[in-house]
Amino acid sequence: MDRFEYTSPLLIPDESNLVRERNVRLYDGDQKTSFEGGEIVITSHRVIWGRPGAIALGQMCLSLPISLVVFIEEESPSAFSFSRSRKILLHLKEPSPDRNEGPQPSSIYNFVKLSFREGFSTDVTGVLNDCMQKKKWEWGQNQQQVVAGTSAKPSPYRIKLRTGIAGIERGIQEKQKQTDESISLAFQDLSKLMSMAKDMVNLSNMISTKIREKQGDITEDETVRFKSYLLSLGIEDPVTRDAYKSDNQYYRSLAKQICDIIETPITEAGGIMALTDVFCRVNRARGLELLSPEDLLNACRLMESLELPLNLYRFDSGVIVLQLVTMSPESIAEATAEMLDEKGSLSSEELARLLGISILLAKERLMITEKCGKSCRDNSTEGLRFFPNWLLTKD
Amino acid sequence: MSDSFELPWQHSFPPFFTLQPHAETRARQISVWRTLILDYFRSTKACSLDIREASRHLLFSNTSINRKLNAEFILAILSDLQRTQNAAPIDKQRYRWEIYWHTLEEWGSIIYDYITSRGATNSVLTLFELTQGDDVQDEEFCGLETDVLIKALRTLEAQGKCELMLSDDQEGVKFF
Structure with a gap:
């Protein structure tokens, strides 16, 4: 119900009256409101509800923009109801923040009901659906935009007509602006970036060829920095690809x-x-x-x-x-097994000390030896030690 | 531990108490443990083992080298014994186990062979007679735990070679 706003029932340009019904009550979600027994007018843009006679007189009425309607359904009458009353549910989008003041500032429901106490003569749902599909309210906006666009456009035309250095400079500026825009557009969100990726690669391609051409003009530092930008964008630098x-x-x-x-x-x-x-x-x-x-x-x-x-x-x-290359797992295992036989048992620390290698490598050596079945492990509270694999060899 | 039982050299070899990751080594290690457990239980004529107490068991620990088996390892060995029907868990948590150094079927046939050789078929013996009687002192199943004996006899019963009578205090069995 918070989607309704107070407006004049007078039609705006391009708006047309489609349906007029009487004795209609508004519901906020499932709850009855005091707006009952009124007239309803459905136009190509809005649903207007007014007290009897108010619409005809042009007094303040309630209106709901059809652009907010997502889905329309007719509530099936309950089995116990004998009245001719028919109800239509309008599921609504979130209201736009700059709407006019309405009868109710907020609502927990995302739908309103129109209850036609005496049924309706015309196909109200059909008309509403038709309005939703036609979106007549957007036509005007587009036209307005087009109008605004044409009024803003003339300047580039004039520039193009200009010649000379100023004209070229402006042309370059214009191009820069476009590039700028396409870059900022690309970063608006990822899906856009995906669709723009090809252009971006082309762009970076172009820039890098320029960089190559002007090898002397741009410092090494800047080139590197630019390349790192491209890389951080996840776009492979064509320069390195070329240089593969x-x-x-x-x-x-x-x-x-x-x-x-x-x-x-x-x-x-x-x-x-x-x-x-x-x-x-x-x-x-x-x-x-x-x-x-x-x-x-x-x-x-x-x-x-x-x-x-x-x-x-x-x-x-x-x-x-x-x-x-001469080292193979087998030869490592062999050598380590010999050391084990000699020492009786070894931890990786001891082997590291004996061979003068890091503990990490000593451990890897012992593991390889174990994997080859030439040693066996003793995992106790005192740490991991390796023994000659007597379990297999000695019987 | 009985004095007659001699622990193998592996028992003083520290890696013997760590489950080996190398497949072949582990297979050998487990088979040694199997033999060790079965031999030990045969020599002590014991049958039951509780994993929760096993790490204190002389068999599963060696204080001189300060090593003992952890419960998972014991469970792994016992599971391997179970695979060959040489052990069976008697509770759902798999804490308490019975060890059969002869499988139950082997026990069954050993007892039946004894009975037929004595010509004692078609007669009734009490379970006490069968394990503690004067006549069986030289037999292998002398002193066998009653629970295990009953399970072994059940296998014979399934073959129709005997019938258990467990209704009263005088638990007995009739061989056919």
């Missing part, structure tokens, strides 16, 4: 270099080194031209295909290491 071949080349040579630097330390460290250690050592060796972890990882991934003496290995626990 050369990237690959870069990674290849990087992989070779890493091997040169790291091979000796890895051999000394027992054949395996965690990637974090590799990262530190490589960057230490490089001094200033530091590598990103990503580049290092990518380079290390290529090592196997390049048949270098090192390769990347990922333990089941997720730890990634570089190891000598």
Whole structure:
């Protein structure tokens, strides 16, 4: 009932009277209101209710914009009612905040009922449905917008007619404005971004070619920053995609270099080194031209295909290491099992100390040995220890 | 623990008390535990085991190396024994178990063989006679717990080889 507002029953332009019925009562949801026995007029825009005679005299009436109506249904009369009364339910949208004052500021219901005490002569629901589909109230708005648009438009026409440097400048400005708009539009929401993504990629494409053309004009810093913007947008930078071949080349040579630097330390460290250690050592060796972890990882991934003496290995626990190609899980297990036989039992800390490797790697070694069935574990309150697998070998 | 029973070397090997993740090792480990449990119960002629008390049991702990089995591990072993009908839980929580170093059917046939060899078919024996009597002192089922005995005889009954009479204090069985 809060959707009703006080208005004059006079028709606005384009509005037309469709149906007039008498003896109608309004319900707020399921509740009767004091608005009863009135006249109702359905126009192409509104449902107007007035006290008898009020509409004809042009006095204040209640009106409900049909644009708020979502769905119309006729309430089936109960089996005990013998009256000719027919009720129509109008399900409504949330009211617009700038509506006129109404008889009721708020309502818990999202529907109103029109009760026609004497039934109705015309097909009220049909007419209402028709109005909802036609949306005549929008026609006027569109026209108004069109009118407003045409009145605003003339300026660009005039600019286009202009020639000379000013004209070109304005043209560029205009284009910038459009780009600006399309960018801000794209960020309005994600679904729009999806639909705009193609344009955005094209745009970024264009910008990056421009950047390439003007290599000298724009500082390296700005280029990098712009690329990072594009990346953070989730749009792959076409520049790197184009440069993929050369990237690959870069990674290849990087992989070779890493091997040169790291091979000796890895051999000394027992054949395996965690990637974090590799990262530190490589960057230490490089001094200033530091590598990103990503580049290092990518380079290390290529090592196997390049048949270098090192390769990347990922333990089941997720730890990634570089190891000598000659190292296989079996050889690790073999070596660790020998150490176990020698020492009787080992915890990962003890093995780490013995081999001069990190505890993490020592643990991985012991796990591999266990996986190969060459050791067995003793998990007690004193920690995890590994023993030679006598359970299998000794009987 | 009976003096006659000798624990295997594994019992002093700490990893023996940790369930091994390696499949083959674990299979071997469990089979050793199975044998150990069955041998132990055979030697002590005991049948019942409560998991809640088992970690204090001499069999499942070794104080000299400060290791003991946890309940899950014991349950895993017992479940494996159950698979081969060498053990059965007697409550729903699977806390209390009976261990059969001979399966119930084996017990049944051992007893029936004894009865036929004695020519005692078609006669009635009390359950007491069958497990504690002077005649059975040398037999394996001497001293068998009554609950287990009854279950073993039930398997014979199902084959129509005997009939249990459990109506009064004088619990007895008739063999056919």
